[in-house]
Amino acid sequence: MNSSGLKLAYFCAVMNAMIMGFSFLFTKIALDFAGPMDTLTFRFAASFAAMSIPVLLGRVRLNYRGKKLYKVLLLAILYPLVFFTLQSYGLQHATSSEGGILFAFTPVLTMLLAFLFLKETTALLQKLSICLSVSGVLFIFIMKGGGIDWSNMTGIVLLFLSCLAVAGYNVLARRLLKSFSPAEITYVMLGIAFLSFLAMSLAGHTATGTLDQLFSPLASGTFIVSILYLGILSTLITALSSNYALSRIEASKMSVFSNLSTIVSIAAGALLLGEEVSIYHIIGSALIIAGVMGTNLLGKKSERRVSNRAKTG
Template identity: 65%
Template sequence: MLLPQEKKLAYAMVVVNASIIGLSFLFTKMALEHASPIDTLAFRFALSFAVMSIPVLLGQVKLQYRGKPTGQALLLAAAYPLGFFTFQTYGLKHASSSEGGILYAFTPVLTLLLASVFLKEATTLRQKLSIFLSVFGVVFIFTMKGSGIDWSNVTGILLLFLSGLAFAGYSVLARSLLRTFSPAEITYLTLGVGFAAFSAVALAGHAAAGTLGSFVAPLASGGFLVSIGYLGILSSLVTALTANYALSKMEASRMSVFSNLSVVVSLAAGALILGENITWYHAIGSALILAGVTGANMRSRRNKAKPRAATPTG
């Protein structure tokens, strides 16, 4: 059983995670004004890996991979960040960002299915309905905005679906591996793989095109540096640490539903920072998302009365 302090910290972590992701869309737009998606990812993961390497090199963060299933951990990194960002980047070339938002909202459903099959996680009917309620809240907002899914964009839709599946797979596999690895070990390995892979692809592309000079050109922009700072430190490093800690303490299906909170945060940020209007359907959709997240994470009275068997939490 989790201690009350651990439970509160795990929930605090996923709320922080969703809040950071909700704001990341603004900074991603800023970064993409100066660099290509692959270059942005290269700088983003280079910074996140470099920042986490500091306490590792100073001995403040202890890492021990010997005797642990590093092959499975590399498979985890292949799902996220490699698979998720690759599918998302190329998917958005063939589909709109609204379609991406709608399809990403179904990630908690995919996580629920994968967790029930591979982790044998059991959820109540109320929790299942609550997860679908949060998904409906996101779809409701995008639909009322006049957005929808153009089913003629088969390639884009398939790639965006695969990006959600990759993230769901990451959540399920990470939940399992965090019984062996610490959150810091998983985070450092996945960030390192992301840094190496995206940097290699970006540099190889510029070398082939003879444009290596343009690779570093965005670093002269203050706006790009600010956006990469947010994306690299907060939206990559901090979100990875918070997600991995939460997954070590709570079920993947419970945690995944919090991802839809990022839509609420994104709407609030758009209103406060960009002066965008909040309409009645934004308010209703946000209320549905919040209700779904709350319902999915409430214990039934039966579970409160009868303690559950302890589960390995890493």
């Protein structure tokens, strides 16, 4: 693997976390104007339309001939369909803090699934680094007064399953990227998500007799800006970049970068909403960064030792 491709993969992973860190803020803004299903419909409409333009112009070439497309369909079902659906319903029964705490365990789930299905192995120091990153997120949420209320079992189970869906996506995408390009996988994902959420949104409005209200949020410039951020940056760009990163980096290493979004969310809240940054935010952020660096850098060192032994042996 060439070093430039690997550097670009790590850049994509960090960029993903930064974009996702701001997405929570824009999601909150969008939900002031439209319900969760309508927001998802417009979000994926924007992302699918944005990618369709270069595809139709021939700037992005897709070739599905002779490839097992049903596997990409399964991938699209895991994420974004299952993930967003479970997350939306899960957050109706649980708090956003509980969602953040549970989502922090996604790298651990990814590591386990990657070991089971991809035979990816991680050194002890890498496992400890992943746990260190998770502990940083937990520390921030617990110090904020957040925790898990085990009486909300419905919400907790749904949120846990949503994290499992993301972990499954990371592992399956890693395998499929050997035969599909990142663009080919991304385009199918976005198309299926858009059509599915549109169907659910139309069904919901038809049932309640509010079909005329579907496009009313588009009268707000604030809503449009939020949707463009969520659809183009937080969906299309992150999907392309994460799929590219997964084609170069092991699933367990890639997934731990998601915890960096917690740091970006703190910074976004401080810069844009004037929220206070406390010492526990700084301590938790340091733990997250140390965990992410340890998972990737320590892995490189251990891999070099193995290759050096192989050469001298």
